[in-house]
Amino acid sequence: MHSIQYKQLHVRPAASLKGTLVPPASKSYSARAVLAASLAPGTSTIENVADSHNVKAMIECCRALGAVMTPDGPGRLRVAGVARPRDGVILSPGNSGIVLRLLMGAAARSRGVTFASPYTESLGRRGNSEMVEALRALGVVVTAEGADGRLPITLDGAGAHGGEVGISGRRSSQFLSGLLYLGGLLDEPLAVHVTDELKAWPMVRTTLAVLARAGVAAEAGADLLTYLVRPGGGFQPAAYACGSDPASVAALLAIATAVESDVEIRSHGLEELGGVLDHLRAVGARIDEDGTTLRVRGGGPLRARDFDGSQAPDAVLPLAALAAHAEGTSRFTNIEHIRYKECDRISDFRRELTRVGIDSGETRDELIVHGSPGGVPGGVTVTSHYDHAVVMAMSLVALRSRRGLTIGDPQYVAQTYPAFFEDLRRLGATVAA
Amino acid sequence: MIRVSPAARGVSGTARVPRSKPHMQRAILLSLLTNAPSIIQNPAWSSEARHLFEAARQWGLEVARDDGDRLVLTGAGRSLRAPRGPVATEGSAFNFRTLAAVAALLPEETLLEGNASMLKRPVREHLRFVSDLGGAVRDLSDGRRLRVGVRGGPAPGGRTVVDTRHSSQVLSSVLMVAPLAARPVRIDCSGPPVGPGYVDLTVRMMREQGAAVREQGLSYLVEPSVYQSRIHLVASDFTALSYVAGVVAAAPEGELDVVDYQPSTLSSERDFWAALRALGLRLEHDPVTRVLRIGRGVPPGPVVEIDGRNIPTVVPTLAAIAPFVPARVSVRNAAHVNNHKCRRIEVMVRELRAMGCHIEVTTDRDGQVDGFRTPGPSRPAGGVTVSSHGDHRICLSLATAAVGARRPTVVEGVQHLHASFPDFPHVLAGLGVHVAPAA
Numbered sequence: 001m002h003s004i005q006y007k008q009l010h011v012r013p014a015a016s017l018k019g020t021l022v023p024p025a026s027k028s029y030s031a032r033a034v035l036a037a038s039l040a041p042g043t044s045t046i047e048n049v050a051d052s053h054n055v056k057a058m059i060e061c062c063r064a065l066g067a068v069m070t071p072d073g074p075g076r077l078r079v080a081g082v083a084r085p086r087d088g089v090i091l092s093p094g095n096s097g098i099v100l101r102l103l104m105g106a107a108a109r110s111r112g113v114t115f116a117s118p119y120t121e122s123l124g125r126r127g128n129s130e131m132v133e134a135l136r137a138l139g140v141v142v143t144a145e146g147a148d149g150r151l152p153i154t155l156d157g158a159g160a161h162g163g164e165v166g167i168s169g170r171r172s173s174q175f176l177s178g179l180l181y182l183g184g185l186l187d188e189p190l191a192v193h194v195t196d197e198l199k200a201w202p203m204v205r206t207t208l209a210v211l212a213r214a215g216v217a218a219e220a221g222a223d224l225l226t227y228l229v230r231p232g233g234g235f236q237p238a239a240y241a242c243g244s245d246p247a248s249v250a251a252l253l254a255i256a257t258a259v260e261s262d263v264e265i266r267s268h269g270l271e272e273l274g275g276v277l278d279h280l281r282a283v284g285a286r287i288d289e290d291g292t293t294l295r296v297r298g299g300g301p302l303r304a305r306d307f308d309g310s311q312a313p314d315a316v317l318p319l320a321a322l323a324a325h326a327e328g329t330s331r332f333t334n335i336e337h338i339r340y341k342e343c344d345r346i347s348d349f350r351r352e353l354t355r356v357g358i359d360s361g362e363t364r365d366e367l368i369v370h371g372s373p374g375g376v377p378g379g380v381t382v383t384s385h386y387d388h389a390v391v392m393a394m395s396l397v398a399l400r401s402r403r404g405l406t407i408g409d410p411q412y413v414a415q416t417y418p419a420f421f422e423d424l425r426r427l428g429a430t431v432a433a
Numbered sequence: 434m435i436r437v438s439p440a441a442r443g444v445s446g447t448a449r450v451p452r453s454k455p456h457m458q459r460a461i462l463l464s465l466l467t468n469a470p471s472i473i474q475n476p477a478w479s480s481e482a483r484h485l486f487e488a489a490r491q492w493g494l495e496v497a498r499d500d501g502d503r504l505v506l507t508g509a510g511r512s513l514r515a516p517r518g519p520v521a522t523e524g525s526a527f528n529f530r531t532l533a534a535v536a537a538l539l540p541e542e543t544l545l546e547g548n549a550s551m552l553k554r555p556v557r558e559h560l561r562f563v564s565d566l567g568g569a570v571r572d573l574s575d576g577r578r579l580r581v582g583v584r585g586g587p588a589p590g591g592r593t594v595v596d597t598r599h600s601s602q603v604l605s606s607v608l609m610v611a612p613l614a615a616r617p618v619r620i621d622c623s624g625p626p627v628g629p630g631y632v633d634l635t636v637r638m639m640r641e642q643g644a645a646v647r648e649q650g651l652s653y654l655v656e657p658s659v660y661q662s663r664i665h666l667v668a669s670d671f672t673a674l675s676y677v678a679g680v681v682a683a684a685p686e687g688e689l690d691v692v693d694y695q696p697s698t699l700s701s702e703r704d705f706w707a708a709l710r711a712l713g714l715r716l717e718h719d720p721v722t723r724v725l726r727i728g729r730g731v732p733p734g735p736v737v738e739i740d741g742r743n744i745p746t747v748v749p750t751l752a753a754i755a756p757f758v759p760a761r762v763s764v765r766n767a768a769h770v771n772n773h774k775c776r777r778i779e780v781m782v783r784e785l786r787a788m789g790c791h792i793e794v795t796t797d798r799d800g801q802v803d804g805f806r807t808p809g810p811s812r813p814a815g816g817v818t819v820s821s822h823g824d825h826r827i828c829l830s831l832a833t834a835a836v837g838a839r840r841p842t843v844v845e846g847v848q849h850l851h852a853s854f855p856d857f858p859h860v861l862a863g864l865g866v867h868v869a870p871a872a
Binding site: 002004005007053056057060086087089092094095111112117118119120121411412414418433 | 469472497510613641643657662664719720721
């Protein structure tokens with residue numbers, strides 16, 4: 001049974017969870033690697049490429065731009081890239097901001113490329129004005145919906161050039177990453193400076209790592225606020241290997257911490273977990289590390305702890321769901337940028353917390369969760385807001401509740417982790433359509 | 434009836450052709466079967482597509498937004514809801530077959546209804562796949578209407594054999610629902626499917642959305658898999674394009690632009706473009722402006738031979754073009770074209786000869802009509818009334834040939850053009866051809 005074929009799933013409370021899981025591959029690294037490989041004339045290979053819907057959207061877009069993708073064994077993709085992406089195509093980034101913003105950079109030298117998304121109530125509502133303005137400054141003719149640069153967006157890059165450009169990093173670092181990809185395609189140097197602050201800096205490090213592997217000379221200042229991409233030979237074929245998805249690992253760790261459990265997570269090399277392990281240990285989990293395997297034992301009393309969300313933005317929601325069962329109040333700080341994801345991950349998530357009886361608060365930059373150590377009664381229906389992080393967080397709440405939760409539109413977990421519910425079942429949870 | 438005058442001074446200008454019905458039908462079905470939002474860009478609303486769409490809504494397809502040229506939909510995936518009342522398929526065999534396949538996914542019985550004409554068409558006998566996949570069929574028809582109850586089994590899946598000798602529609606229907614079955618579905622074809630391009634289209638659209646389909650000779654194996662969100666860019670209807678291209682071939686000279694033209698990836702369209710080029714036409718498409726320019730190209734060789742197997746819908750147009758081509762032209766392997774609304778090859782040849790064209794039918798080893806040939810270019814006199822035999826494609830093809838005749842030709846049957854290209858008389862007028870109603 002593919003759980004993501006259903007519009008509702010009921011997640012029952014779990015007495016205990018036990019077993020071993022291999023988490024999905026990193027969607028962030030996979031999406032960047034697929035694009036870099038597609039822009040490199042020649043053949044690249046990608047090991048352990050993610051099968052998340054975001055990455056599949058990137059693969060389909062790159063196919064439309066002319067790259068040839070050939071599955072080459074389990075989790076392995078062979079990519080024949082093109083020097084000059086096709087003109088006149090319509091690209092759907094699915095519901096992924098990173099796929100959209102990276103491609104806006106990569107397609108900014110092409111003619112007549114249009115971006116549109118069926119997710120009109122999610123990605124379709126997210127603004128891209130930072131990227132639109134930066135591309136215009138670099139000679140790209142951009143048409144977009146509304147002043148905040150919403151989809152559909154059309155680019156004509158016949159006059160694209162290098163030079164200097166500023167970009168805001170306050171709402172998202174994805175615009176910066178997109179510009180760095182464009183820099184790798186230009187014949188002139190491209191200097192980019194961040195005009196305010198850079199919130200999700202770990203993601204920029206991932207971009208720089210992939211660009212370096214593709215032979216693109218992108219130099220970053222020590223503060224990650226200035227960048228210079230020098231013209232060279234463009235993107236070169238390379239061999240990429242994707243690690244495990246940190247957001248999914250964080251969610252699994254939080255779930256195993258929430259209930260009586262003994263769970264092993266065998267990863268393909270862990271990407272930076274951004275303080276998540278230390279936080280979970282402080283909250284009350286027992287976590288042992290053995291190479292790339294994490295063993296977590298949970299179910300004990302949970303302590304409230306604060307967390308700086310800029311270290312691991314995608315981990316905030318599962319950690320906040322865990323905090324809902326801790327003794328005391330937890331504050332998740334430095335997270336304004338997670339308001340601009342698949343949903344407003346502060347206000348929309350709080351709406352669902354309220355629905356299940358969890359007390360919480362918010363400021364512009366902060367989520368405050370007041371714990372209920374006894375858990376919640378459950379027995380209500382919550383909705384996903386098109387967001388994989390909400391689905392995983394609400395599953396945690398359901399597993400620790402007294403009557404479980406019905407999760408509406410759970411299929412959007414597939415943006416990151418298509419087998420999430422099947423993996424919960426493997427650990428002994430009951431999930432019913 | 435319309436009177437089409439010769440384009441003595443050639444043709445020029447711009448034209449627009451409708452979007453593709455096969456793409457639209459598949460886009461509707463796949464949008465229903467996808468548990469996520471989809472967009473159908475440039476929807477092609479024929480009456481058949483409208484009925485299919487309304488039926489899909491009974492199963493849970495929801496309209497999030499309709500901007501005219503862009504339809505945002507949310508499908509049901511495995512959360513299909515059982516229709517509350519009978520599902521109307523009117524006179525569409527395609528709709529009946531595809532909706533029967535959807536009904537085979539649900540344990541509740543769905544009643545499918547069709548009009549009296551459907552009682553005479555081969556639809557009921559091709560529902561064996563329902564029981565093969567674990568379901569059941571009840572024939573409740575009376576003399577006035579087709580009425581069939583279809584119920585799926587508790588865990589749909591398994592192996593079925595589909596008769597593909599006369600139509601590939603059942604094959605396409607079972608293929609599209611198969612990813613949502615509980616178990617793998619293996620489909621064996623009774624023989625090489627007619628219209629293989631349409632099967633290719635089905636499989637390609639399924640794969641683009643993430644379906645796991647494996648092709649092994651005349652068999653298909655579909656594993657349970659998930660359709661992902663998609664923008665369905667409905668391609669232009671290349672059969673409609675054929676009439677516009679035909680006008681360039683029939684007129685003494687000319688060049689025109691087809692605006693907003695979106696080529697499909699159908700192998701049928703690829704084969705048709707190759708045939709047009711072999712007949713001496715030039716086709717240049719700009720993907721940015723989406724303009725397709727059609728003019729005269731490299732003159733053809735002395736003999737042009739075209740295989741009609743994969744291009745059934747344009748064989749009547751090729752018959753209309755062939756008499757004007759400075760070459761000996763033959764189209765073979767097109768016997769299946771005669772299984773449509775009329776015996777299209779024989780009718781076209783008869784009516785073209787009435788106009789004064791030099792053209793004759795050809796037969797295969799069994800004596801069946803399988804194509805036509807010309808001895809070289811003709812200058813047909815025209816000046817007659819020709820009959821569409823109730824078939825929109827015959828009407829369009831004859832109007833195309835009339836452009837190259839020496840005298841005005843009256844073409845009967847424009848009332849049937851709603852089925853594919855209702856604006857064609859206006860398109861002709863826009864290209865400089867004098868078209869007037871005829872009594």
